[in-house]
Amino acid sequence: MHFSIPRSLIVLALGASMAPALAACGKHAPPQMGPPSVGYVVVTTQPVTLTSELPGRTSPFLTSDVRPQVNGIIKARSFVEGGEVKKGQALYQIDPAPYKAAYDQSTAQLLNAQANLATLKIKAERYADLVKINAVAKQDYDDANAAYKQAVATVAQNKAAVEAARINLDYTKVAAPISGRIGRSMVTPGALVTSGQTTALATIQTLDPIYVDVSQSADQLLALKRAIAGGQLTGAGPQSAKVKLFIQDGTPYPLDGTLKFSEVTVDQTTGSVTLRAVFPNPNKMLLPGLYVRAVIVEGTQPNGVLAPQQAVSRNEKGQATAFVVDAQNKAEQRILKTGQAVGDAWLVIDGLKPGDKLITEGLLNVKPGAPVRPVPAGSPPVPPPGAPASH
DSSP: OOOOOOHHHHHHHHHHHHHHHHHHHTSOOOOOOOSOEEEEEEOOEEEEEEEEEEEEEEEEEEEEEEOOSSOEEEEEEOSOTTSEEOTTOEEEEEOOHHHHHHHHHHHHHHHHHHHHHHHHHHHHHHHHHHHHTTSSOHHHHHHHHHHHHHHHHHHHHHHHHHHHHHHHHHHTEEEOSSOEEEOOOSOOTTOEEOTTOSSOSEEEEEEEEEEEEEEEEHHHHHHHHHHHHTTSSBSSOTTSOEEEEEETTSOBOSSOEEEEEEOSSOOTTTOEEEEEEEEOOTTOOSOTTOEEEEEEEEEEEEEEEEEEGGGOEEOTTSOEEEEEEOTTSBEEEEEEEEEEEETTEEEEEESOOTTOEEEEEOGGGOOTTOBOEEEETTSOOOOOTTOOOOO
8 A cells, every 4th residue: 555745744854854954054163272372571681780688697896895904992983884985085993092102112213313323424424534544543434334334224224113103003094995885894993903804894895887797608609709700790799799787677777888808717517608797887776796687789790681480480300491482483491590589580590591582471371382372471362363352
């Protein structure tokens, strides 16, 4: 038996089967995304000032212990503890009575010796004339001349004794050996002091200017000297570099200092060298023994290369790496040799050259050797080819 299918049903069936295909043709396929957009900066050279931040402590420019030069009883103290004293200012008075008596005695002995010398001189001159005419014996002249010479020696001896007595009398006034700030007194009036005693009566320290002693690695110091000798650094050098100071709480000291001295021996226990800087201290803000941090301006590298820190990362070996855009707009990974940090950048010793396009933005999407779309850092991102335009 033969059955015929109505044409209307065939049309409906065909339409239903083609509907998904027609719907699929009405949609657009997702566009193919192009290389990632990256921001770059062009590497240039510029003068770079190199600094080192080192720990240190302050120490007085001059220090002197006040000690007695003669024995005696302290009669008076004539300074204010903690105050300023001038060189030569009287600090203590030792009882001068016995030394005044000794001075007077030696002075009297000198006067007696001088009077005796005058008499013997006249006698020796008279005998010198008489011996020429044989009026006196030659032996008498020799005796008179010898007595005169002995009197000359006695006068000289007594003069020395007078001078020694005068010095001891002057030493009863204990004077300040240097100018500066004096500490507390270790004795009071009535105390017995002796010449050469180990205990100082007081200590004077000169605080303006003041020293700052810092420690630097011997390796760093040698590298700095080599850089200066090789012409890689210019400036005054490590012996007279400018120094800035920060106090223990981080407060910057308002006045700059100068590096004046470098120890000639390396500390065997720490491998460091002591550097000494001098700072003006007119207001006595810096006190001896204060912990500080010194920033030493070591010199200027005239053709330094700086890389922003966000552009530098580390590989599994701990090496510094960065990406640059090559001539084919592909990301090229470089291994860098970096120096110290300068602000928010690294000083690059090797691995970058002027003109390189250093990638600083979009690094998460960068792979070595992969194509990139470079734009100057800070520019709005460029949409990839085929991407729908934003409205």
